[in-house]
Every structure is written in structure tokens, then in C-alpha cells.
Amino acid sequence: xxxxQATADFSTKPTLTGERVILRPFVEDDLDTFxxxxxxxxxxxxxxxxxxxxxxxxxxxxxxxxxxxxxDRLDLxxxxxxxxxxxxxxxxxxxxxxxxxxxxxxxxxxxxxxxGLGTEAVRLVVGYGFESLDLHRISLEVFAFNPRARRVYEKxxxxxxxxxxxxxxxxxxxxxxxxMAILAPEWAAHRGHPERRDS
Ligand SMILES: CC(C)(COP(=O)(O)OP(=O)(O)OC[C@H]1O[C@@H](n2cnc3c(N)ncnc32)[C@H](O)[C@@H]1OP(=O)(O)O)[C@@H](O)C(=O)NCCC(=O)NCCS
Numbered sequence: 001x002x003x004x005q006a007t008a009d010f011s012t013k014p015t016l017t018g019e020r021v022i023l024r025p026f027v028e029d030d031l032d033t034f035x036x037x038x039x040x041x042x043x044x045x046x047x048x049x050x051x052x053x054x055x056x057x058x059x060x061x062x063x064x065x066x067x068x069x070x071x072d073r074l075d076l077x078x079x080x081x082x083x084x085x086x087x088x089x090x091x092x093x094x095x096x097x098x099x100x101x102x103x104x105x106x107x108x109x110x111x112x113x114x115x116g117l118g119t120e121a122v123r124l125v126v127g128y129g130f131e132s133l134d135l136h137r138i139s140l141e142v143f144a145f146n147p148r149a150r151r152v153y154e155k156x157x158x159x160x161x162x163x164x165x166x167x168x169x170x171x172x173x174x175x176x177x178x179x180m181a182i183l184a185p186e187w188a189a190h191r192g193h194p195e196r197r198d199s
Contacts (some may be wrong), residue, residue, distance in 0.1 A: 008133040010095065010167035011071045016124040021117050023076040023090060023124050025068045030077050030086040034064060037088070037109050046146050047107055048168060073102075074133070078121045082113055087112025090125040092138065100136035100184075102129060114148075122156045130187040139181035143168060150178065157194040158182045 013025035035055055037043050044051040057072065067075040073093040077086045078083070087106035095102050108118055129135045142150045158180035166174035190197040 008095070008097065008100070008135065009069055010074055010092075010133065013068050013074065013076065014128060014132070016076070016128055017078060018081075018120045020081055020115070021121045021124070022079040022081060024079060026064050026077050026089075027076065028065070031060060031064055033086045033088070034078075035060060037107055040109065043107050045111070045170070046143065046149065047105070048143065066181070074125070074128075076119065076125060077147050078108060078112065080108075080117060082110055083111075085111065087117065088121075090121050092125065092129050092133070092135075100134060102133075102135055102138050104129075104138050104140045117148075119152050119155055126156060126187065127192060128184060130184050135185045137181055139179065141177040143181055144176045144178065145170065152179075153180050155194075156192045157186055157190055159186070 014023075015025070016023040038049070038055045038060070039051065039053045043049070072095050073091065074087060075091045075093075078088040078090060079085065080087045088106065090104075090106045092102040092104055104122075106118065106122060108121075112118070122180050126138055129138050138158075139161075140153065140158065142153060159182065161179045161181055164177040164179060167177045168175040186194075
């Protein structure tokens with residue numbers, strides 16, 4: 001067993017500042033954003049979650065109210081610097097301390113999409129994962145009907161590793177998911193800008 005396990009400090013919840021977004025720990029007012037997000041059928045479809053148009057208030061409060069106390073995962077709100085509004089979240093979860101791996105997931109509400117916020121938010125949190133949490137690998141799955149998310153992950157340097165065939169039932173269709181991951185040495189080489197490494 002590696003002797004450097006469990007050194008990552010997931011209990012510290014940082015504030016990470018970019019040009020377009022600030023990633024910060026959740027505050028109570030963020031709940032409005034996530035109430036809307038869980039009721040949004042597009043978010044549900046793209047993230048593979050059930051639509052919940054009548055989210056249980058206590059459950060939501062308890063979930064978002066307890067994220068800052070978690071010691072084995074990092075959940076941060078994505079704030080649009082142009083408006084000051086919380087427009088989504090980025091999450092490093094499923095931490096495997098022995099192998100220094102995490103899963104990554106994210107969602108932005110409609111107000112935050114397609115303006116470059118997601119790309120910057122992913123770069124910021126992935127950079128934090130490698131540079132401050134000493135992760136070795138961050139992986140994710142993206143559905144075939146979500147080319148926007150896949151493009152963002154490719155821009156940040158996630159590499160396609162394989163396809164999970166027909167893992168999702170979408171109406172009458174079966175949908176594949178692509179497994180993507182980025183490794184610490186890759187991050188060190190390009191810091192979220194793989195195109196620069198090639199130049
Ligand atoms: C996925 C998500 C985080 C991306 O963030 P975003 O701020 O919308 O994305 P950005 O504006 O930073 O970048 C989008 C990129 O995808 C490209 N794009 C947009 N729609 C596209 C499409 N249909 N096909 C291919 N590329 C597309 C854009 O052109 C842009 O790339 P470019 O900078 O090279 O032009 C956000 O859209 C989101 O949360 N969506 C809903 C939930 C979701 O899909 N979560 C991820 C589940 S894996």
C-alpha cells in the first residue's frame with residue numbers, strides 16, 4: 001500500500017478566482033440555483049439524473065448545507081463574475097486515496113452556459129485537484145448526446161479512454177458514455193491548455 005495515502009486535504013474549501021468565474025464554497029443563497037437546476041429537464045438528461053420538479057426542500061438544504069463539512073470530496077459553487085450569481089457547481093468526488101483518483105462532475109444552469117464559464121471552471125478545479133490535492137488521476141463520463149461537455153473536457157486536456165456502450169436509456173434510444181481522464185503528468189505538461197504543448 002502506498003505510504004502517501006490520505007494526504008490530500010479535502011476539508012479545506014478554497015476560493016479559486018479566474019477571469020470569468022469564481023469557485024467558492026456554497027452559501028445558503030445558492031440553493032435557489034440548485035432548486036432550479038434539479039428541476040431542469042435538460043440538466044437532468046445531460047447529467048443522467050432524474051428530473052425532480054418538486055425537489056424536497058429539507059433534502060436539498062441538508063445536501064447543500066453539508067457540502068462544506070465533507071472531508072473526502074470537494075464541491076464548489078461556480079459564480080459568474082459578470083453578474084455575481086451562482087450558476088452551478090463543480091465537484092471532485094469518489095476520492096480513492098490509495099490511488100489518488102477522483103471522479104469529476106459539473107453542471108451549469110442555462111444562465112451560465114455557452115460563455116466560456118464552464119471551460120474556465122473545469123480548468124480551475126482540475127488544477128486545484130492536481131496542484132493542491134496531489135491527485136494523480138481525475139476521470140469522468142460524458143454521454144454521447146453531450147458534445148458541448150466533451151469539447152470542454154478535451155479543451156482542458158481530458159483524454160478519451162473508452163466507451164461504455166448503451167449505458168443509458170434515453171426514450172427509445174440507448175446511449176453510450178465516453179470515459180475520459182487526465183493524469184498529473186499531463187496536467188504538469190500543459191496546465192489545462194493541451195494545445196500549447198503541441199506548439
Ligand atoms: C457542460 C458545461 C459545464 C460546459 O460549460 P459551458 O460554459 O457551457 O461551455 P463553454 O462555453 O466553456 O465551452 C463550450 C465549448 O463547446 C462547444 N460547443 C457548444 N455546443 C457544441 C456542440 N453541440 N457540439 C460541439 N461543440 C459544442 C463550444 O463551441 C465551446 O467550444 P470552443 O470554445 O472551442 O468554441 C455546461 O454547458 C453545462 O453544465 N451543461 C449542462 C450540464 C452538463 O452537461 N454537465 C456535464 C455532464 S458530463
